[in-house]
Amino acid sequence: MADLFAMKNRVVLLTGASRGLGRDMALTLAGAGARVLCAGRTVKELEATARAIARKGGKAEVVPLDITDEAAVREQVDAIVRRHRRIDVLVNNAGIIYREKIVDTSTATFRAAVETDLVAQFVVAREVGRHMLARRYGRIVNISSVMAILGRATVAGYVAAKHGLVGLTKNLAVEFGPHVTANAIAPGYIRTELNVALQRDKGFNAMLDQRTAAHRWGKPEDLRGPLLLLASDAGAYMTGHTLVVDGGLTTILA
Template identity: 45%
Template sequence: MNIFDLTGRTALVTGSSRGLGLAIATGLAEAGATLVLNGVDATRLEATAQDLRDKGFSVRVAAFDVTDEAAVVAAFETFDKDGTAIDILVNNAGIQLRKPLVDLSTPEWQRVMDTNLTSAFVVGREAAKRMIPRKNGKIINIGSLTSELARATVAPYTVAKGGIKMLTRSMTAEWAEHGIQINAIGPGYMITDMNKALIDNPQFDAWVKGRTPAKRWGKPEELAGTAVYLASSASNYVSGQMIYVDGGMISVL
């Protein structure tokens, strides 16, 4: 038996029409999982799903806003009605906002917190309600280097991702006894649309390469192996952990 095989399991990945979410979803599909892609842009979501179907993967879509609690609850009720059991949840949806704290409005702060942290609680709660009676499930929360370290001008993102680390531990404290494993992945600096302005900035690009022992940016697909491990039976006694996929950045001064 291949302990990394996800055949027969269904994975919901939030924010998965592009970027890190799509890379993680693709990796789970390659390991055998059936995918439920999520996002707010239904047209883009369906186009992404079709691309994956063309590669032979089993994919459906669930277009809802993870910051809308009623929409999240309705989505899971729909899963219940059509017999879709979410075996694997990846809380990936997130946004970035770069602005000094003194210039940051409360609504801007709240928008980042709602998208990056509160949504992981709400979606995770709804998934766990179904996983607990089944006595199995995997929840993977996506953190960041800023789950540990702060940088100027990204305070709400930093606070939210720090919260992801402790949310992961809190979920473990309450749900691990029910056969659910909850862990987190902390990506380093990745080549994504969200980071395009930083990648195109020669000074920042040089800083990332100089600060990272691997001397390069990460590729989104390099998160897939860790996600498959945490989603599979290979990690059945691993819970409450955060694994950094960062080229070694967080390990050095």
């Protein structure tokens, strides 16, 4: 059965691999046998991820990339395809969040969230997708959020972009089938640098305890199984799907 989820010799491009969920995903995919191309803006942190993978006997490379720079995305994708002949799996994980009430949010701030969390995901998926279509193989995994299902005060740009990413995932599935699948993961609250302020907020912790069947924050490890399912051949007949991994947060009215 382990073969079903195997990533042996798969070439994976993973954005936001420098820290948080992306770092854990990089280690998970490399641990399953993939060569992980770790993309992001902070090269030092990407190198740390790549070293951690190498220490465990895995294969990793650093890909310096700002996903909002369209020309750079094109250049890096072409360079990777020249080097490795293919990209088997794309994990569109990089993301940002701004916290401000709508009435205080400038259009520029709203646009910045949508640029990174939706437009850039489109650009990366389009550029990688061209090669996947030509090779007639590919797995695209977009990291959305429970904020694609719920609204929440102060994060309008993020909520709008994450909803949009679920829609984009469906369209990628429609246009890239039958050999390329596109799915999304919608994580609940997982402890990372993205939500340090919430981790310290007593009221928020009490709410999360009450509103999740799991009665706890998520850990990056909680996404390992869902990621391998959608990135490997185990998920071959799944496409256009958003897999919610939230400890029950969106199914409970507490």
